[in-house]
Structures are given as C-alpha cells and as structure tokens.
Amino acid sequence: MSPFIIAIDGGAASGKSSTARALSERFNLLHVDTGSFYRAIAAELLRRKLTPDDLPAIRAALPEISLGTQVNGRTAHMKIGGRPIDTAEIRTPEVNATVARFAAIPEVRAALLTYQRGQADVARAHDLRGLVMEGRDIGSVIFPDADLRFFLDADPVKRAERRRKEGLMDKVAERDVLDNIRLRESAKGAIMIDSTNLDLPQVVEKISGIVAEKLT
Ligand code: CDP
Ligand code: CDP
Secondary structure, three states: OOOOOEEEEEOOOOOOHHHHHHHHHOOOEEEEEEEHHHHHHHHHHOOOOOOOOOHHHHHHHHHHHOOEEEEEEEEEEEEEEEEEOOHHHHHOOHHHHHHHHOOHHHHHHHHHHEEEEOOOHHHOOOOOHHHEEEEOOHHHHHOOOOEEEEEOOOOHHHHHHHHHEEEEEEOOHHHHHHHHHHHHHHHHOOOEOOOOOOHHHHHHHHHHHHHHHOOO
C-alpha cells in the first residue's frame, strides 16, 4: 500500500506545526516539519562560520553535509553527520534571522529535495500509514501528488500576536515577504483553511473530518 501523504503549507505562525502534530497522532502518520530541516541546515552552515552571502563556500560545503533521520515518537528529526540536531540549536535568534535567506539559495533547496521525498520511505520503515509534511512548498514542489493538500492562512497581525504569546519576538512578516513566491505557488489548488477566527482544536477538527473522509 502506498503511503498516505498530507501536505500542509502556510506562512509563519499559521499553525502548521501544531496542526500537523495533531494529525500525525490521530491518523498514525509521520510528522515532518520541513522548516526544522531548513533550520538545521542553517545552524550547520552558521556553525561553519558561513553567512547567506557566502555562496561559493556554501556550494562547496553542502555535499560534505551528510543527512539522516531519527524518528522520535512519530516525529522525524534531522541528523547531520550522524548526530541528531536538537530543538534548542535550531531556534536561536541567529537561525531565526538567517534561515529564510539560506532557504532562498537554490542549492540549499536542491540538497533538501530528495531528502524530503525520502521521508515517505522513513514512514514506511516505521510501519506508519504515511506522513503529514508541513512547509512552504510541499504541495507545489515536494509532493504535488499528495493525497490531500492544505494551505493554512491567518491574518498577519494575528500570527505575529500568536508568536508574541509564545514569548518570541519573531519576525513573522519579514520571513513571509522572503517566502512570498513559494507561498503563492503552494496555495494554488490547495484546500484553504483560514484560522484568523478559529482556535487550534477547531482547525484540527475541520481538517480531520476531511482526512477521515478521504481515508474511507
Ligand atoms: O508551524 P507554524 O509556524 O505555522 O505555527 P505553529 O507553531 O503551529 O503555531 C503558532 C502558534 O499559534 C502556536 O502557539 C499555536 O498554538 C497558535 N495557534 C492558534 O492560537 N490558533 C490556531 N488556529 C493555530 C495556531
Ligand atoms: O516559524 P516559521 O513557520 O516561519 O518557520 P519554519 O517552518 O520553522 O521554517 C523556517 C524557514 O525555513 C521559513 O521561514 C522558510 O524561509 C524556510 N522554509 C522553506 O523555505 N521551505 C520549507 N518547505 C520550509 C521552510
């Protein structure tokens, strides 16, 4: 049986991670947060003293970075050089400030393309029914043939407020501008869920209903 694939795209703080985590539990799917992969690569490049402007050095470094996956619970965690990258390392102010610019480099995206598609094999190897993958280009580039493609949206002011509530002075609007083209592409043909006036349980209920119907 081929893995059941759900793509969830959306801007910063639109609720992707929380929604994907809930769906993964409810439907026995691997939870894949591709933003965490871009963050892990950014952290690794920063560790190598590179900035997003050091293009030739980044191109030279990428083939040396060997990627693996560790599954904790139902969540995929990136390993670099055999070492699992922990959450604290990828949520630093330095990574927050640079990740969107590292992610705009075509070679960085190319390095992650096969890796992300390979998560379907990871799900299979762990006897999961499939995967729920969240990002900015999942339904457009990574899995355009996903069984279901959702696009989460919410008013930008509301999203910035959610981040502030988490205690993060996060530059939500700034990353959205840099990610703009990818976001527009991924929204095409996806099921739009606007959560400006919906809380998380309501979003999860709405999407779960659609998933359950598709699965039967
Ligand atoms: O993964 P992404 O950056 O898209 O968002 P998230 O980390 O899942 O959600 C950002 C914050 O917004 C979390 O604190 C969620 O609990 C909250 N949220 C909310 O209050 N209402 C929603 N409908 C969705 C998310
Ligand atoms: O917190 P936020 O939702 O902005 O970010 P994230 O999901 O942790 O992803 C971090 C950054 O990686 C995003 O702001 C994008 O610039 C980039 N990214 C991307 O370009 N493509 C993806 N599929 C996922 C993330």
